[in-house]
Amino acid sequence: MAVAGSLALLATACGSGDDGNSSSGGSSAGSLDGRGPITLASGKDTSGNLQNQLNAWNAAHPNEKVELKELPEDADAQRQQMVQNAQAQSDSYSVLVMDVVWTSEFAANQWITQIPEDKVPDLGKLLPATVETAKYRDKLYAVPMTSDGGLLYYRNDLLAQAGVNQAPKTWDEMKAACTKVLALPAAKGMSCYSGQFEKYEGLTVNFSEAVNSAGGEIVGKDGKPNVNTPEAKAGLEELVNDFKTGVIPKAAITYKEEESRRAFQDGKLVFLRNWPYVYALANKTDGSSKVAGKFAVAPLPGKTGAGVSSLGGHDYAISSFAKNKATAIDFINFMASEERQKANVEKTSQAPTWASLYDDAGLNKQFPYLAPLKASIQNAQPRPRVVKYGDVTAAIQQAAYDSLSGKTQPDQALSDLQTKLQSLITQ
Structure with missing residues (x-):
């Protein structure tokens, strides 16, 4: 996240649920010792490939096996269990x-261990x-394991049947394309667009x-909230109006990643914003998707x-309270290796963090979205x-959800959000 470094990290605040013993420095480095079995705490593996990756490690390290501790699918619930x-x-x-986005909170509260950069030999080869x-x-x-940039499926x-020859570059172009597509008999019962609008991290x-795609920001480069602006209002009003007019189906207020994916795969949507997976x-x-071979991806x-994607992805960190941290860092380096990341991309289409994989000819043939995805990640906003x-x-989430569901007008939602963020970030 090249732009992320310019955002101020506010170490004076304590993390949510802080026990009062945190310091701004995070957990100190140097205690990466101990060998033996370890555990991996991860959200629900919707890709179906994580255990295969762990099996590769376990086969080579019979005395230092890793056991998967699978947490809920919902990111907020995962974070809560880790906290x-x-x-x-x-x-x-x-x-x-x-x-x-959890790194600052977990580091400031000394919940994760600082990792000396010389313990990660391939760090310079990652994006x-x-x-x-x-x-x-x-x-x-932590060590970056998968990245993520939003894509338009x-x-x-x-679109070809409707005479639309290229993917839309603006919101208005997308809605114009929908008007043409939804007039087709083949599009009967379909809706135009969805993302993830349930009240959770995806929102x-x-x-x-x-x-961001309307030229606004939530927190400025100076680290101060800046969400009560005409640009931010334009972005929120776009979503609100799309719900009102039916561009976004009403059911989408309950969609997380998987619900929206299934709606697209079931042929209910013309356009979908989601991640590379x-x-x-x-x-x-195998019959699970009605749109296999019938879709493409674009920025x-x-x-x-x-538009501007939010930067997503997952990093592997070592719990400050873990045993066998020497095994843990070796396992992390194993999972972050070019070989393991390539194997994971091939099976799951999840975005790698290893830079060279985006230029791999074989992967680009299999996953033609890699080039636009690399640009999406490099230009993403945190x-x-x-x-x-x-x-x-x-x-x-509360401000956006109240506005999308019609409880609060965008002006009021953004004004209230600005006030709330000022109290949270300046404490």
Whole structure:
């Protein structure tokens, strides 16, 4: 996340649920010792490939096996379980699969261990934008494992039938294309577009993308909230109006990643905003997808041109309370290797952090979205990198959800959000 480094990291605040014993420096480095079995705490593996990756490690390390501790699918629930585990100073989680926006909070609260950069020999071969997500106060606390940039999935078969020859670059172009497609008999019962609008972390992502794609921001480069602006209003109003007019189906207010993916795969949507992992699943020919071979991907559209993705992805961090940390760092380096990342891309279509894989000819033939995805990641905007991220994202979700569901007008929602963020970020 190249732009992320310019956002101030506010170490004066304590993390959500702080036990009062945190310091701004995070957990110190140097205690990466101990060998033996470890655990990996990860959200539900919707790709179906994580255990295969772990089996490769376990086969080569019979005395240092890793056991998967699978957490819920929902990112907020994952974070909450990790926070509770850390507050209890439990050693039941060794390696944490963390959303890229959790680093500041977990490091400031000393819940994860600082990693000396010389312990990660391939760090310089990873996309610089992803490495920034793993740092707090310029120190490394995790290793980037997968990245993510939002992509626009679209039914190129139906667009072609409707005489639309290229993917839309703006919101207006997307809606104009929908008007033509939905007039086709083949599109009967379909809706135009969806993202993820349930009140959870995905809504923070979709709201952020709408605001950024309209030229706005949530937190400025000076680290101060700046969401009560005409640009942010334009982004939020776009989503609100799309719900009102039916461009976005009413059911989408309940959609997370998987619900929206299934709607697209079931042929209910012309356009879908989602992450790269959807590509492999939507192209399955086992009968689970009705759109296999019938869709393509493009960069997200914006207000007047190309849109701006939120930077997503996951980093692997070592719990401060874990045993066998020497095994943990070796396991992390194994999973971050070019070989393992390539194997994972081939099976899941998840975005790698290893830079050279985006130029791999074989992978580009298999996954033609890699080139636009690399650009999406490099140009992505981060969600606010603040210590009290849990509280900040909850405030964003509440404001956006109330506006999308018609409870609060966009003007009032953004004004209230500005006030709330000022209280959270300046404490």
